[in-house]
Structures are given as C-alpha cells and as structure tokens.
Amino acid sequence: MAVELDGRLEAVVDHGADTRSLFLGLPVPFDFRPGQFISCRLPVGGEILNRPYSIASSPEETRRLEIVLNLVPGGPGSHYLFGLAVGAAVRFTGPWGSFVLDRAPEAEAVFIADSTGIAPIRPMLRRGVATATGRPLRLLAGAPARDRVLYRDELDALAREYPAFRWDHVPSAELADEVRRRWVDGDADRSRHFFVCGVGAIVPAIRDVLRHAGYERRAVQYEKW
Amino acid sequence: MAKLRVQFESGEPERVIEFDPARAPFQHDGRPGSILDVLLAHGIHLEHACGGNCACTTCHVVVKKGSERLSESEEAEEDLLDKAPGLTPTSRLGCQAVIEDPEAEIVVWIPRYTINQISGHGG
Numbered sequence: 001m002a003v004e005l006d007g008r009l010e011a012v013v014d015h016g017a018d019t020r021s022l023f024l025g026l027p028v029p030f031d032f033r034p035g036q037f038i039s040c041r042l043p044v045g046g047e048i049l050n051r052p053y054s055i056a057s058s059p060e061e062t063r064r065l066e067i068v069l070n071l072v073p074g075g076p077g078s079h080y081l082f083g084l085a086v087g088a089a090v091r092f093t094g095p096w097g098s099f100v101l102d103r104a105p106e107a108e109a110v111f112i113a114d115s116t117g118i119a120p121i122r123p124m125l126r127r128g129v130a131t132a133t134g135r136p137l138r139l140l141a142g143a144p145a146r147d148r149v150l151y152r153d154e155l156d157a158l159a160r161e162y163p164a165f166r167w168d169h170v171p172s173a174e175l176a177d178e179v180r181r182r183w184v185d186g187d188a189d190r191s192r193h194f195f196v197c198g199v200g201a202i203v204p205a206i207r208d209v210l211r212h213a214g215y216e217r218r219a220v221q222y223e224k225w
Numbered sequence: 226m227a228k229l230r231v232q233f234e235s236g237e238p239e240r241v242i243e244f245d246p247a248r249a250p251f252q253h254d255g256r257p258g259s260i261l262d263v264l265l266a267h268g269i270h271l272e273h274a275c276g277g278n279c280a281c282t283t284c285h286v287v288v289k290k291g292s293e294r295l296s297e298s299e300e301a302e303e304d305l306l307d308k309a310p311g312l313t314p315t316s317r318l319g320c321q322a323v324i325e326d327p328e329a330e331i332v333v334w335i336p337r338y339t340i341n342q343i344s345g346h347g348g
Contacts, residue, residue, distance in 0.1 A: 050273060094274065097281050
C-alpha cells in the first residue's frame with residue numbers, strides 16, 4: 001500500500017460558482033515534480049474513494065499544496081471536498097503521474113489547457129520559464145472568455161516578466177481546430193513539444209491532431225481527466 | 226465462467242477468481258470488467274492512484290497467460306506503459322485490460338511495489 005499523508009484544509013478560494021481551489025497544509029515537506037497529482041482517499045458512503053487531483057502549486061512550496069476542482073453534478077468525491085470546512089483533514093497518497101516538466105525542452109514548448117486542465121500546467125509553466133533556454137513558451141487556454149481563464153493575472157505577470165512566454169485563449173469547443181490552424185497548417189515546423197491537459201475527449205483529439213501531423217509521439221505529452 | 230489466476234511478487238498465496246464477465250462492472254473504478262475491476266471486487270488490493278482513469282501506471286500488471294484474450298490496449302495505455310517501471314512485453318494497466326470472454330483463463334502477476342515518481346528515478 002502506498003504511504004498515506006494527512007493534509008489539513010487551510011484555505012478555500014472560489015474561482016466561480018462551481019470551481020474551487022483547496023489549499024492543504026502538510027505536516028512534513030512534500031516533494032513532487034511539476035505536473036504531478038495526488039490521490040485523495042475520501043471517506044464517502046461507507047467506503048474510501050480514490051480521487052486524483054493535479055497539484056496546481058509549485059514544488060518550491062513544500063508545506064502547502066493547492067488543488068483545483070470542479071463541482072461535478074452527482075460526483076460524490078467533489079461534493080465531499082466542496083463540503084469540507086477549513087481545518088478538515090484530507091488524506092492522500094502521492095505524488096503520482098508521469099505528465100511532468102522538469103526543465104524547459106530544447107524546443108518551443110506549447111501548453112494547451114482546457115478549463116481546470118490549467119492546474120498541472122501552472123507549475124509546469126513556472127518551471128518552464130525558470131529554466132527557459134530562449135525558446136518560446138506558449139499557453140493556449142480553453143475558456144469561454146478571457147476573464148474565465150484560471151490564474152489569468154498570474155499568467156499576465158509571467159508574460160510581462162518573461163518575454164519568451166505568451167498566452168491567450170479560445171473557447172473550448174474551438175481548441176482542436178485552433179491547434180491545427182496554428183501548429184499544423186501554420187508552418188512545417190515539427191520540432192515543438194506539447195503538453196496538453198483537460199477533461200474528456202478533447203485531450204486525445206488534440207493528441208491525434210498533433211501526432212498525425214508528424215510531431216513525434218514523445219513530443220506530445222498529455223493528461224486526460 | 227472466466228478464470229483469473231493472480232500471482233504476487235510479494236509472495237502472497239496465489240488467488241483464483243471465477244467470474245461472469247457479462248455481469249461487469251463489479252465495482253466503480255477502472256473500465257467495467259477490467260482486471261482492476263475484478264480484483265477490487267474480490268478483495269485484492271491493486272493500487273490505482275488515478276482512480277482507474279488511465280492516468281498513471283500504479284495498476285501495472287504482467288499478463289503471464291491469456292493476453293490475447295484481453296481487450297486490445299489503446300494509445301493512452303501504451304503511452305503510459307511506455308513510462309512504467311519494470312515494463313515487460315506483456316505488461317498491461319489493470320484498469321484498462323478488460324476480460325470479455327467468458328471462457329478466458331488469464332494469469333496475471335502483480336509487482337511488489339508501486340512507485341511514487343518523485344525524482345524520475347523511481348525514488
């Protein structure tokens with residue numbers, strides 16, 4: 001069995017009606033790689049549910065984790081977490097996952113994040129700009145409007161600080177077409193590295209657009225929730 | 226009835242499970258009728274940190290017999306296995322490999338450890 005840790009809910013920040021960040025204080029330092037997730041063990045209905053949540057905070061912050069979640073209609077795990085009050089314990093295992101960025105690639109890096117898929121991308125971006133090699137870093141976010149992109153103020157600040165980084169958004173339904181327009185039809189460069197995260201079928205759809213266009217398999221990393 | 230024989234690197238005694246694939250799902254994690262689904266429903270712990278959503282490799286198993294009787298692996302599973310420690314030619318993710326054939330006899334081997342990929346070196 002994996003080692004279990006107990007976090008304590010220290011703060012709650014609502015991004016909207018049904019999207020929330022939870023900040024978990026930790027009794028011991030917690031090492032992880034940008035992009036990884038924790039697996040919460042939630043006591044719901046007389047059993048323990050395993051629910052994965054990407055870590056939205058950075059590894060440099062070792063005693064406090066941020067996770068972001070949507071309230072899923074009929075979803076017992078998210079309802080349980082939304083019902084927690086500050087001070088509550090949250091048991092979890094981790095870190096897990098191989099969707100990671102330890103340092104910026106020696107190529108243009110393109111991050112594609114649909115909605116809360118920005119969660120693991122956020123620490124990857126921070127690591128990416130901190131280790132940038134002069135190659136461009138791009139983020140394309142899927143959101144209905146610019147003011148609905150999570151962490152937009154921070155992204156703007158990052159873009160001001162690091163000229164190699166730029167970001168913008170398109171509606172989620174247009175993500176795959178926009179990816180094709182920019183990075184498939186736009187030029188013949190197939191050296192870019194992609195990091196794609198989101199919920200559901202949009203993620204393998206974007207993966208297929210890129211790989212079928214000639215990008216190397218391992219240059220297209222993704223995580224589908 | 227399909228038969229799933231489970232062997233453990235840890236040295237735990239072998240378990241043999243007989244079940245009717247048509248009755249899947251047997252619980253709520255992993256694809257219905259998957260190795261993970263069957264094991265969990267029969268009280269056998271198999272780590273599945275991502276909840277059985279094909280987003281990690283903690284349910285990695287080695288199929289020692291009957292791999293041709295399992296559902297074919299999809300690209301997402303192959304991509305994850307590509308990064309799995311201890312990968313073998315008959316490795317599968319327990320949450321994705323579905324036993325559909327009621328006559329299937331499958332033997333799986335469960336590695337001893339799960340790895341929290343902190344350092345990238347299996348630490």
